[in-house]
Amino acid sequence: MNVRNCVKCGKIFNYIGGVPICPACKSKLNDLFEVTKKYIRDNPNANIAQVAEECEVSIKLIHQWVREERLIFAEGSAIGIECEICGDNIRTGRYCDKCKYDIQHNLTGAYDEEDAIKKSKKDEVIAKMRYLNKDS
Numbered sequence: 001m002n003v004r005n006c007v008k009c010g011k012i013f014n015y016i017g018g019v020p021i022c023p024a025c026k027s028k029l030n031d032l033f034e035v036t037k038k039y040i041r042d043n044p045n046a047n048i049a050q051v052a053e054e055c056e057v058s059i060k061l062i063h064q065w066v067r068e069e070r071l072i073f074a075e076g077s078a079i080g081i082e083c084e085i086c087g088d089n090i091r092t093g094r095y096c097d098k099c100k101y102d103i104q105h106n107l108t109g110a111y112d113e114e115d116a117i118k119k120s121k122k123d124e125v126i127a128k129m130r131y132l133n134k135d136s
Helices: 023-042 048-055 059-067 097-128
Strands: 003-005 012-014
Touching (some): 023 048, 023 059
Antiparallel strands (some): 003 012
């Protein structure tokens, strides 16, 4: 049994995983999320400071929800965050579409290169194998 103190209220709770907050604080956080989501839906032209003030949440928490892709801002909304690589304005997530493509392409290339290295090593082993002729 893994017991921890909640980082929000300090109460002891049975920790399962993820952010170390108790079920009561997690429920309050989910309620704040729903209020924030509804406010953004009802007020698409509000900026992030207005959303934070009206919903009584921090700007940092709104950014976290956007990075986790729990919140997505409408097309043409005044609210947005920066791509962590190039700094372009994005509506949700951590990276813009271009940077996502570049990351995926680079990882695919690394996988192909690793696969080629394994294949060449396997070919070397096969080339070194010798068979004995029992008839001699």
